[in-house]
Amino acid sequence: MNEVPIKLKARADRKNAKRDEKKRKIAENAIEALKQLGYANTSLRDIAGNSDLSLGMLHYYFEDRSDLIIYCVQIYKQEFVRKIVSALEQAEGRDQVIDAFSEALVVSIIDDEMTHRLWYDIRTQAMFDATFRPIVAEIEAMLIDIVRTAFQKAGHGVQDGVELHYALLDGAFRYYMQGQISSTALTREKLKSVFRNLLERFL
Amino acid sequence: MNEVPIKLKARADRKNAKRDEKKRKIAENAIEALKQLGYANTSLRDIAGNSDLSLGMLHYYFEDRSDLIIYCVQIYKQEFVRKIVSALEQAEGRDQVIDAFSEALVVSIIDDEMTHRLWYDIRTQAMFDATFRPIVAEIEAMLIDIVRTAFQKAGHGVQDGVELHYALLDGAFRYYMQGQISSTALTREKLKSVFRNLLERFL
Amino acid sequence: MNEVPIKLKARADRKNAKRDEKKRKIAENAIEALKQLGYANTSLRDIAGNSDLSLGMLHYYFEDRSDLIIYCVQIYKQEFVRKIVSALEQAEGRDQVIDAFSEALVVSIIDDEMTHRLWYDIRTQAMFDATFRPIVAEIEAMLIDIVRTAFQKAGHGVQDGVELHYALLDGAFRYYMQGQISSTALTREKLKSVFRNLLERFL
Amino acid sequence: MNEVPIKLKARADRKNAKRDEKKRKIAENAIEALKQLGYANTSLRDIAGNSDLSLGMLHYYFEDRSDLIIYCVQIYKQEFVRKIVSALEQAEGRDQVIDAFSEALVVSIIDDEMTHRLWYDIRTQAMFDATFRPIVAEIEAMLIDIVRTAFQKAGHGVQDGVELHYALLDGAFRYYMQGQISSTALTREKLKSVFRNLLERFL
DNA sequence: AATGAATGAGCCTTCATTCAT
DNA sequence: GATGAATGAAGGCTCATTCAT
Numbered sequence: 123m124n125e126v127p128i129k130l131k132a133r134a135d136r137k138n139a140k141r142d143e144k145k146r147k148i149a150e151n152a153i154e155a156l157k158q159l160g161y162a163n164t165s166l167r168d169i170a171g172n173s174d175l176s177l178g179m180l181h182y183y184f185e186d187r188s189d190l191i192i193y194c195v196q197i198y199k200q201e202f203v204r205k206i207v208s209a210l211e212q213a214e215g216r217d218q219v220i221d222a223f224s225e226a227l228v229v230s231i232i233d234d235e236m237t238h239r240l241w242y243d244i245r246t247q248a249m250f251d252a253t254f255r256p257i258v259a260e261i262e263a264m265l266i267d268i269v270r271t272a273f274q275k276a277g278h279g280v281q282d283g284v285e286l287h288y289a290l291l292d293g294a295f296r297y298y299m300q301g302q303i304s305s306t307a308l309t310r311e312k313l314k315s316v317f318r319n320l321l322e323r324f325l
Numbered sequence: 326m327n328e329v330p331i332k333l334k335a336r337a338d339r340k341n342a343k344r345d346e347k348k349r350k351i352a353e354n355a356i357e358a359l360k361q362l363g364y365a366n367t368s369l370r371d372i373a374g375n376s377d378l379s380l381g382m383l384h385y386y387f388e389d390r391s392d393l394i395i396y397c398v399q400i401y402k403q404e405f406v407r408k409i410v411s412a413l414e415q416a417e418g419r420d421q422v423i424d425a426f427s428e429a430l431v432v433s434i435i436d437d438e439m440t441h442r443l444w445y446d447i448r449t450q451a452m453f454d455a456t457f458r459p460i461v462a463e464i465e466a467m468l469i470d471i472v473r474t475a476f477q478k479a480g481h482g483v484q485d486g487v488e489l490h491y492a493l494l495d496g497a498f499r500y501y502m503q504g505q506i507s508s509t510a511l512t513r514e515k516l517k518s519v520f521r522n523l524l525e526r527f528l
Numbered sequence: 529m530n531e532v533p534i535k536l537k538a539r540a541d542r543k544n545a546k547r548d549e550k551k552r553k554i555a556e557n558a559i560e561a562l563k564q565l566g567y568a569n570t571s572l573r574d575i576a577g578n579s580d581l582s583l584g585m586l587h588y589y590f591e592d593r594s595d596l597i598i599y600c601v602q603i604y605k606q607e608f609v610r611k612i613v614s615a616l617e618q619a620e621g622r623d624q625v626i627d628a629f630s631e632a633l634v635v636s637i638i639d640d641e642m643t644h645r646l647w648y649d650i651r652t653q654a655m656f657d658a659t660f661r662p663i664v665a666e667i668e669a670m671l672i673d674i675v676r677t678a679f680q681k682a683g684h685g686v687q688d689g690v691e692l693h694y695a696l697l698d699g700a701f702r703y704y705m706q707g708q709i710s711s712t713a714l715t716r717e718k719l720k721s722v723f724r725n726l727l728e729r730f731l
Numbered sequence: 732m733n734e735v736p737i738k739l740k741a742r743a744d745r746k747n748a749k750r751d752e753k754k755r756k757i758a759e760n761a762i763e764a765l766k767q768l769g770y771a772n773t774s775l776r777d778i779a780g781n782s783d784l785s786l787g788m789l790h791y792y793f794e795d796r797s798d799l800i801i802y803c804v805q806i807y808k809q810e811f812v813r814k815i816v817s818a819l820e821q822a823e824g825r826d827q828v829i830d831a832f833s834e835a836l837v838v839s840i841i842d843d844e845m846t847h848r849l850w851y852d853i854r855t856q857a858m859f860d861a862t863f864r865p866i867v868a869e870i871e872a873m874l875i876d877i878v879r880t881a882f883q884k885a886g887h888g889v890q891d892g893v894e895l896h897y898a899l900l901d902g903a904f905r906y907y908m909q910g911q912i913s914s915t916a917l918t919r920e921k922l923k924s925v926f927r928n929l930l931e932r933f934l
Numbered sequence: 935a936a937t938g939a940a941t942g943a944g945c946c947t948t949c950a951t952t953c954a955t
Numbered sequence: 956g957a958t959g960a961a962t963g964a965a966g967g968c969t970c971a972t973t974c975a976t
Contacts, residue, residue, distance in 0.1 A: 166971065181971085250365075251363070293499065293500075304462070381964095543938095547939095587968065655912055657772075699901045702902065774949060786950095
């Protein structure tokens, strides 16, 4: 009979689910602090202090600082990708794709500026710290996938330069996102026009 | 007679020149360390240790850590811009510009990978730390200027989207530069082809 | 029912009490070091080294060096004032006040010489560093209050020159206390006679 | 013949005189800085920076930091004692002494507040650092001597408690001088009245 | 499961002092 | 005589991490 093992497994699953839920909750708090201060300037104390988490708990749920940060970036990834994918989901044909994609990018630049800042921070860290490379590579692969999907949905035949076009879009995204931080912020309409034109050229 | 003032001024000039020379020497050593470890992970001790500099000397020549790092980035800027400008200098007409520019970019990706890594690190830091914003803005303005020059030399009439095209090129540059760090490094020929095609499209 | 809040509050109180107790213990160790070396020459490392405290703990319980030192002076204040007040408590009439007060001062000069040294050190620091002024003013107000009490207990009508008489007594106290450090130390009897005569004149 | 030795001696004397003059000039500059920042907070760099002195020169003329500071205090002493003595010089009889002495003290409290601050700082340091004890003892002896002179000039027979009366006066002096720093500063007239009454009682 | 007290290595910075020029 | 470049020990402070409860 394997009844008992099944029960045990169920209990273990429940335990893991609960643990994951807790980890996610911690990560969400941590992201708030990281968005404000950046990777280099955010201590675990900052994270614990700006929420109702105890210092010890951070280490109870996460191996070390890197582990927590990687988890945070994963959360970010899921959220951002979900948004874009959902925006593209109902778009049919080249025109709708261009419209939906550019809209989603512009909205994200304006609304999620702080979160992207964190992403660029971690991506840069990965250049120096190999610990972060797998997660950064994973996320970047997903972002490339989004571009691929957009190309397909737009009926663009050639799937060859998807990586390159991701890189180009990312360059523009980063540039205008950074502009939001300084005083050279563009209006929403200008931004929309920039990305629309860009996608017109690419797709 | 104003001989003495002249002499005094000459001495002061010599002193300043010597000081500048020393600062540059220190900065070059510091850049070596920063390239390896990145902004967040390089302590002044690392910089002093990896060269024949004493810890106190760093503070004798630079106000503080930020001051030193900003100086380092300035040195980097001068060097990189000099290279690209000099590469474009003798190019005449669209074809030569495309060839010279793409060649310069590819060479820099391969040879100066570590230095660019530092640049991207500081640029990211500037998103969180306002101290670095002026120098980052200054450098980015120079890079945009290079793109403008290339457009002009190539006889490209529209000067409108220079900033955007800088952003796009930077996106590609960063992507392939980062690729050099990981295992997905492209060959020199592939890189050349990518940038040549890109410039063909842009110019 | 509000049992739980009560329990929580009780726990928080216990925690605070424990923290205060620990702070006091640290301060007592710190005072030992400060008494020997003086404000300017006592580093946090000295304090940690001369006791079983770790360097980090000092900062765990105190904001910074000033915070710790101010706390130390507060401890000193409480102790010194307690001693003098308790000495005056049971004195009735002019003669007993003079006797008890002069005795308490002389005992303190001889026994607590080192502690007073620290007090004079901090008081002097306050002339240059505004951080220490509030605590110094507070203590000096208490000392003046002691003199006032002595005047009242002695039946001295005029309460006018209390501040001045504190200043005079302090001048004598400091002078003979300092004498203890050098080789010109007076005997206990001489000291007693000096302060007795002084109070005879003042009261 | 001892002509040559005489000449040599004369030259050596001239040299020493010049050196002393230079030392005095340096000390005057140093005192300016010390008055502002206090013993503990004034670095040799501060002294060199706030005047036209080079860092090396300080060590060329003075053994070390303590040596310089002791010299500074000596300069202070000469100046302060000179003032008081000169004020007392022409006073004849008890009334004139009281008037001249109290006037000199009040003027010094108001005008030389910063300098006295430095004196009290050094005197306190001497409690911890034996290096300063000889000079502090020397100065205090001179101050006591001034009080003795005042007593004599006032025709006060008993010369017994001169030290004590110096201590008392110093206590009052320090108290009201310190009051000048904070917001409780007394007016010149109030101060004058306080010290006049005090001397009336003492003499 | 959760806490937060405690640790100590490491960071940036300051400073008196030395010494070649 | 005079300078100021150079040194490196020492200081205050931060922080990820550990561990007893």
